[in-house]
Amino acid sequence: MATLSYLTTTHFDFGALSLVGKEMKRLNVRRPLVVTDAGVVGAGLLARLEEQLNGMEHQIYSSTPANPTEAAVLSALDQFSRSGCDGIICMGGGSPMDLGKAVALLAGNGGPLARFEPSSGGAKLIERICPIIAIPTTSGTGSEVSVGAVIILDDGRKATFASPKLIPAVAICDPDLTMSLPPQLTAATGMDAITHCIEAVLSPVVNPPAEGVGLDGLWRGWRNIESAVKDGRDKEARWQMMMASTEGAMAFVKGLGAVHALSHSAGRLPNLRLHHGTLNAVFLPAVLRFNRDSARDKYERLTTAMNLPQGADLADAVAERNAQLGLPAGLSAMGVAPSMMEDLVRFAELDLAGRTNPRQLTRGDFETLIVASM
Amino acid sequence: MATLSYLTTTHFDFGALSLVGKEMKRLNVRRPLVVTDAGVVGAGLLARLEEQLNGMEHQIYSSTPANPTEAAVLSALDQFSRSGCDGIICMGGGSPMDLGKAVALLAGNGGPLARFEPSSGGAKLIERICPIIAIPTTSGTGSEVSVGAVIILDDGRKATFASPKLIPAVAICDPDLTMSLPPQLTAATGMDAITHCIEAVLSPVVNPPAEGVGLDGLWRGWRNIESAVKDGRDKEARWQMMMASTEGAMAFVKGLGAVHALSHSAGRLPNLRLHHGTLNAVFLPAVLRFNRDSARDKYERLTTAMNLPQGADLADAVAERNAQLGLPAGLSAMGVAPSMMEDLVRFAELDLAGRTNPRQLTRGDFETLIVASM
Numbered sequence: 001m002a003t004l005s006y007l008t009t010t011h012f013d014f015g016a017l018s019l020v021g022k023e024m025k026r027l028n029v030r031r032p033l034v035v036t037d038a039g040v041v042g043a044g045l046l047a048r049l050e051e052q053l054n055g056m057e058h059q060i061y062s063s064t065p066a067n068p069t070e071a072a073v074l075s076a077l078d079q080f081s082r083s084g085c086d087g088i089i090c091m092g093g094g095s096p097m098d099l100g101k102a103v104a105l106l107a108g109n110g111g112p113l114a115r116f117e118p119s120s121g122g123a124k125l126i127e128r129i130c131p132i133i134a135i136p137t138t139s140g141t142g143s144e145v146s147v148g149a150v151i152i153l154d155d156g157r158k159a160t161f162a163s164p165k166l167i168p169a170v171a172i173c174d175p176d177l178t179m180s181l182p183p184q185l186t187a188a189t190g191m192d193a194i195t196h197c198i199e200a201v202l203s204p205v206v207n208p209p210a211e212g213v214g215l216d217g218l219w220r221g222w223r224n225i226e227s228a229v230k231d232g233r234d235k236e237a238r239w240q241m242m243m244a245s246t247e248g249a250m251a252f253v254k255g256l257g258a259v260h261a262l263s264h265s266a267g268r269l270p271n272l273r274l275h276h277g278t279l280n281a282v283f284l285p286a287v288l289r290f291n292r293d294s295a296r297d298k299y300e301r302l303t304t305a306m307n308l309p310q311g312a313d314l315a316d317a318v319a320e321r322n323a324q325l326g327l328p329a330g331l332s333a334m335g336v337a338p339s340m341m342e343d344l345v346r347f348a349e350l351d352l353a354g355r356t357n358p359r360q361l362t363r364g365d366f367e368t369l370i371v372a373s374m
Numbered sequence: 375m376a377t378l379s380y381l382t383t384t385h386f387d388f389g390a391l392s393l394v395g396k397e398m399k400r401l402n403v404r405r406p407l408v409v410t411d412a413g414v415v416g417a418g419l420l421a422r423l424e425e426q427l428n429g430m431e432h433q434i435y436s437s438t439p440a441n442p443t444e445a446a447v448l449s450a451l452d453q454f455s456r457s458g459c460d461g462i463i464c465m466g467g468g469s470p471m472d473l474g475k476a477v478a479l480l481a482g483n484g485g486p487l488a489r490f491e492p493s494s495g496g497a498k499l500i501e502r503i504c505p506i507i508a509i510p511t512t513s514g515t516g517s518e519v520s521v522g523a524v525i526i527l528d529d530g531r532k533a534t535f536a537s538p539k540l541i542p543a544v545a546i547c548d549p550d551l552t553m554s555l556p557p558q559l560t561a562a563t564g565m566d567a568i569t570h571c572i573e574a575v576l577s578p579v580v581n582p583p584a585e586g587v588g589l590d591g592l593w594r595g596w597r598n599i600e601s602a603v604k605d606g607r608d609k610e611a612r613w614q615m616m617m618a619s620t621e622g623a624m625a626f627v628k629g630l631g632a633v634h635a636l637s638h639s640a641g642r643l644p645n646l647r648l649h650h651g652t653l654n655a656v657f658l659p660a661v662l663r664f665n666r667d668s669a670r671d672k673y674e675r676l677t678t679a680m681n682l683p684q685g686a687d688l689a690d691a692v693a694e695r696n697a698q699l700g701l702p703a704g705l706s707a708m709g710v711a712p713s714m715m716e717d718l719v720r721f722a723e724l725d726l727a728g729r730t731n732p733r734q735l736t737r738g739d740f741e742t743l744i745v746a747s748m
Contacts, residue, residue, distance in 0.1 A: 012580075206386075208594065208617050209587045209624055216586025219675075243582050250583055301593075304678055 008145055008167045010246060014235065016174040020052045020089070020133065023170050027131040029087030031057045033080045035100035036091045037064040043180055045137050049091055059083045064092065067267050067276070068099040069152045070113055076103045087131040090168070093189065094141030094150075094276060097134055101149035101166050104129045114153055116161050119352055123163040134168035137177045139228075139241040140189025140277045142196055142249025144171035150264065158268040160352045173246055175238040183229045187325035190225040190241050192277030194218060195284055196248030198302060199257040202295050203356040210254045217247030218305040222321075229325050255356025258287045262369060265347035272335050281318075281327045282334070286372035287357075288315040294359035331374045344370055382519055382541045384620060388609065390548040394426045394463070394507065397544050401505040403461030405431045407454045409474035410465045411438040417554055419511050423465055433457045438466065441641050441650070442473040443526045444487055450477045461505040464542070467563065468515030468524070468650060471508055475523035475540045478503045488527055490535050493726055497537040508542035511551045513602075513615040514563025514651045516570060516623025518545035524638065532642040534726045547620055549612040557603045561699035564599040564615050566651030568592060569658055570622030572676060573631040576669050577730040584628045591621030592679040596695075603699050629730025632661045636743060639721035646709050655692075655701045656708070660746035661731075662689040668733035705748045718744055 011019050024032065040046050041062050050058075061076040080088070080103055090100035105116060108128035116122040134144035143149070145168070149161045181189070197218035201211050221244030227237035263279035266272075292299060292314075303310055308317055328334050336344075345366045348354065354361050385393050398406065414420050415436050424432075435450040454462070454477055464474035479490060482502035490496040508518035517523070519542070523535045555563070571592035575585050595618030601611035637653035640646075666673060666688075677684055682691055702708050710718075719740045722728065728735050 208590055209621055212586040212588070212590025212621065213583045214586075216582055216589065220582065247583055247586065 008169065008171060010145060010171040010173055012173040012243070012246065014174060014176045014239070016172050017048065017052055017135065017177065019172055020049065020135070021054065021056065023133055023172065024056065024087070027087060027133070027169050029131050029133070031059070031083065031085050032087040032089045032133070033059045033061055033076065033083070033085040033103065034089045034091060035064060035076060035096045035103065036060070036062045037096050038062060040092045040096070040137055043137070045177055046091065049089070049135065058089070059085055064096045064099045066095055066273050067152055067158070068095050068102070070154045073099055073102040073106065073113065073151060077106050080107055087133070089133045089135065091135040091137060093136070093138035094143050097136070097141060097143035098149040098151060100132060102151050102161070104132050105149070105161065105166065113151060114155070114159070117159050118162045123161070126163045126165045129165045132168040133170055133172065135172045135174070135177070136242070136245070138181060138185065138189040139178055139238070139245040140192035142193065142245045142252070144168055144173065144249070145246055146249035147253060152268050156268065157347060157350060158264045160264065162352070171246070173242055175235070175242045178238050178242060179232060181232060183232065184326060186232060186241070187225070187229045187327055188275050188277035188281065189245070190221060190228060191281035191284070191322070191325070191327065193241065193245040193248045194221045194225065195259055195280040196252050196256070197221060197244065198284070199259055200248065200251035200254045201302060202257055202291060202298055202358045203254040204358055205254040205356055207254045210251045213247045214251030215301060215305045217244040217251060218302065220244040220247070222306045225321070226324065256353040257357035258290065258354055258361055258369060259283045260353035261348045261351035261357070261361070262344070262366070264351045264353065265344050266331070266336065268347060269336070269340060269343070274334055278327060278334070281322050282331060283369065283373050285315040285319040286369045288318060290365065290369060291358050331370070336374070341367065341370060382543065382545060384519060384545040384547055386547040386617070386620065388548060388550045388613070390546050391422065391426055391509065391551065393546055394423065394509070395428065395430065397507055397546065398430065398461070401461065401507070401543050403505050403507070405433070405457065405459050406461040406463045406507070407433045407435055407450065407457070407459040407477065408463045408465060409438060409450060409470045409477065410434070410436050411470050412436060414466045414470070414511055417511070419551055420465065423463070423509065432463070433459055438470045438473045440469055440647050441526055441532070442469050442476070444528045447473055447476040447480065447487065447525060451480050454481055461507070463507045463509065465509040465511060467510070467512035468517050471510070471515060471517035472523040472525060474506060476525050476535070478506050479523070479535065479540065487525060488529070488533070491533050492536045497535070500537045500539045503539045506542040507544055507546065509546045509548070509551070510616070510619065512555060512559065512563040513552055513612070513619040514566035516567065516619045518542055518547065518623070519620055520623035521627060526642050530642065531721060531724060532638045534638065536726070545620070547616055549609070549616045552612050552616060553606060555606060557606065558700060560606060560615070561599065561603045561701055562649050562651035562655065563619070564595060564602060565655035565658070565696070565699070565701065567615065567619040567622045568595045568599065569633050569654040570626050570630070571595060571618065572658070573633055574622065574625035574628045575676060576631055576665060576672055576732045577628040578732055579628040579730055581628045584625045587621045588625030589675060589679045591618040591625060592676065594618040594621070596680045599695070600698065630727040631731035632664065632728055632735055632743060633657045634727035635722045635725035635731070635735070636718070636740070638725045638727065639718050640705070640710065642721060643710070643714060643717070648708055652701060652708070655696050656704060657743065657747050659689040659693040660743045662692060664739065664743060665732050705744070710748070715741065715744060
């Protein structure tokens with residue numbers, strides 16, 4: 001069992017789920033709210049967690065929506081408070097993680113959510129956070145070790161909350177929980193992890209250790225995503241994809257870039273409920289073309305990590321890989337219409353992630369990137 | 375200014391020294407013992423620290439020997455206790471760092487030092503440690519972010535103490551403090567950093583983020599060591615070498631290997647007082663030959679990080695680089711005689727670092743490695 005202590009303590013290996021009771025005791029959590037979603041319940045994973053909890057008191061909130069909303073956060077918070085919970089266990093992909101973090105944020109510091117937005121300096125207002133135990137069931141978000149939580153606010157913005165206090169007290173990464181993830185979700189979440197690694201490396205923020213972690217995550221992710229999609233029972237590939245996901249999020253303490261600004265914006269389009277990882281995969285080629293001349297040296301290192309010949313076009317390589325993995329070729333195939341352009345650009349411009357893109361972004365640039373990704 | 379928060383908080387950039395007063399306040403340190411050595415005093419670096427302390431109360435212990443001894447630790451501890459100190463500022467290379475950590479260890483937990491040895495499970499006995507502020511003046515040891523402290527005990531062993539509690543509360547990495555480091559020390563400490571990165575990557579302990587950090591440190595160190603040695607005023611090279619040093623120590627949470635087992639043993643040879651980094655440089659080629667078949671995949675990644683063609687002999691590349699940098703060609707040139715063999719092997723076998731070498735080491739292997747390094 002690898003125990004990594006960088007941003008937080010991470011227990012990482014097949015079978016790690018068995019540590020949950022021990023970790024609850026260590027963190028003095030006696031009545032956790034388990035935050036999860038219907039997919040996790042349906043796949044029988046919540047049952048496996050409850051088996052480990054073995055009669056220990058706990059509450060369950062399993063109605064997390066994809067791309068969680070402020071309303072869902074308030075509903076889970078209500079359950080947390082009414083039941084006298086003292087900690088949170090997030091189990092699932094990015095949505096339950098983010099929702100659980102937001103509940104912990106409000107439980108410890110009072111609302112409304114909007115006042116903690118980092119763009120207005122709100123991260124400083126975060127004082128207390130109850131212990132969060134994060135158990136990923138996909139390999140993509142990395143939210144189990146990340147400083148971030150993304151919530152669609154009542155006013156329509158998809159806001160990113162970011163603070164070291166939002167890093168879970170412990171991450172329990174058990175690749176066994178991803179073995180039944182279907183190929184399409186494996187592909188989409190895997191490309192999410194790969195995008196985290198790439199955008200973190202390209203961010204101009206100076207943090208070489210994070211850059212090294214991102215390059216290592218990319219090295220593992222790019223080598224293993226095809227095997228994991230092709231054969232979900234490939235334990236080695238599942239392990240490596242989960243590691244790429246964790247490393248991606250460790251790396252993005254450096255910030256992300258234009259792909260995420262665009263994906264966050266598209267992720268909040270009403271009615272469509274588009275998958276974050278799929279959006280990242282679709283936006284990545286155009287953004288890689290756009291940024292190329294602003295970070296030549298880093299492109300060389302990305303090329304090496306992806307085991308491509310120097311001078312290879314990274315954008316082409318990603319587009320080709322997307323096609324091999326059965327991911328959509330563009331936004332049109334996902335239901336995004338040209339009429340949504342203005343809305344897409346407006347929220348992409350507001351997004352925090354764009355600020356660490358290696359090349360500055362204008363309104364026109366966002367338009368161009370969206371058109372190129374259609 | 376890059377502020378990295380992985381194992382500890384690190385302020386990293388030219389000018390970072392100016393943060394020392396602020397950090398003392400944050401850590402509630404009112405009367406630190408400044409642990410340093412004659413070289414740091416002679417180079418005028420202590421004066422630069424005192425300028426920053428600007429009248430704040432502090433004590434100075436500047437008699438740290440190269441390869442610090444238990445006796446020196448006790449003498450500094452005496453000064454710490456008599457003066458009612460409440461924290462430690464280590465300024466210098468590895469020796470003042472290690473001595474300062476050992477003082478903090480004894481001040482908080484009582485002696486003798488030997489009972490904290492990790493080989494006998496003693497790390498668990500470490501309870502309290504006063505705040506340590508670490509300010510490196512060389513780029514090699516990385517002790518400012520490491521879990522370790524190496525002290526020659528009264529019984530003659532060179533013991534490695536290792537515990538997360540020995541990580542300084544904050545590292546202040548100001549490459550400006552290394553600008554006057556002479557070429558030979560730049561070369562020797564630089565090869566120390568490079569050895570840390572290589573041995574950490576090769577350790578079989580599972581920790582991919584640390585591996586990524588080690589590979590990044592190697593990439594920076596290998597590319598910049600020649601420039602830093604050739605022109606000490608090359609700010610970019612000094613920055614990169616200091617980063618390689620910090621990353622090397624972040625990486626070796628995975629453990630080290632045979633090079634360090636041998637260097638620790640040779641470092642305690644009475645009368646010779648051999649430089650740790652120089653010893654690492656001299657042992658590295660033979661150990662790289664010895665380990666090659668036990669870690670083929672990792673050798674490929676090391677080769678890439680060092681920008682060598684695949685299949686290149688890493689041992690030859692290091693030996694060649696040592697020669698270019700003016701480092702000794704072998705142990706004989708450093709005064710080690712064949713008569714010291716038994717002593718060298720005995721203490722190398724006892725050393726903690728050998729346990730994470732990728733290939734198991736017998737007494738005969740150590741003999742072979744020493745003969746090959748003569």
